[in-house]
Amino acid sequence: MSDDPKPDTAVVAAGRRPEWTAGVVNTPVWRASTILYDDVAHLRAAAGKDTHHRLFYGRRGTPTQWSLADALTELEPGAEATFLYPSGVAAIAAVLLTLLSPGDELLLVDSAYDPTRAMATGLLKRMGITTRFYDPTIGAGIADLIGDRTRAVFMESPGSLTFEVQDVPAIVAAAKARGVATILDNTWATPLLFPAIAHGVDYAMLACTKYVVGHSDVMLGSVTAAPGRFAKLRDTSFALGQVVGPDDAWLGSRGLRTMAVRLKQHEASALEIARWLEGRAEVAQVLHPALPSHPGHALWQRDFRGSSGLFAFVLDGGDEAARAALIDTLHHFGIGYSWGGFESLAIPVDPARYRTATTPDFAGPLVRLQIGLEDPADLIADLERGLDAFR
């Protein structure tokens, strides 16, 4: 392979090994539970060995899963390896359980995806692991929160409900100085827009369900580890019995090949719509980091290579019923969870419910939009009808 292919080239080429593809373009679906050995000596020789990229037993994967995992590693310059999970939440659970034991403390960003919060306040708490929530704008100030029991900092930037941009390099530097591991939920940017490992993050997590899959039809997650960090993640994940079905891994690889071009369209359309919304009297604020009006814009400009298709806007006053009227009027936006697929979505979000360290101060209710691959003119016409209904 040539040196350092550009990201758009990497998504096309990554993870395609001739010994796995045997001439076809995409790594085929290898379905397996049992792997047959030539004789007892062969079977015994395989036991206890590192099974990375070696057929051993179906739970350890086949070339179909390895191909996607390797592709995601290749997209993160400087990374060691990637483990796949059957969902983004499973990936979050695995990396937290890799790093935390009873008595430890986790620092978790207050703007985190709500199931991440729920894991900290539920499962982790039950295991005797405490969590302190921190202000997403804390930056280097995280150093003041790091105590003797702190083992990990979990970041999500931008926050997927309220879109605060974190100063990841400053947080990473403070954590490294104290020997604390860092995890980033990088689902919004993907490694194409924010190469997390190159920014010093120890574990870069993706809900591949979103942009990697890209077609709203598969649940998938991943964690990519920095050098020296993979073995413990892999061992914990094996102990948890984590394995992704080969058909889902194959769909993930298939989606990945077009991720760069899809992201460019998501970015262009989302920005056009975000700018249009900024000019509307019914809209108090548009929460999109690529807009100069966004409080995290300078950080976003410094660290990111672009923006994706998910953002929110704040209505200028109005109640629950008016917001519902807006969303219910939309024809081209589905109403549903998740995002990152080819189709647009709109949902009401109520961030105050999920905050404990900070109190977001918004002028009215929020609507979160996932901008899909439709013509943005149709989406704008739709939102215009929605805002009329809101009024």
Ligand SMILES: *Cc1c(COP(=O)(O)O)cnc(C)c1O
């Ligand atoms: C969707 C999402 C997840 C969880 O992914 P699933 O595949 O749905 O489990 C994690 N983080 C963020 C930011 C997400 O949007």
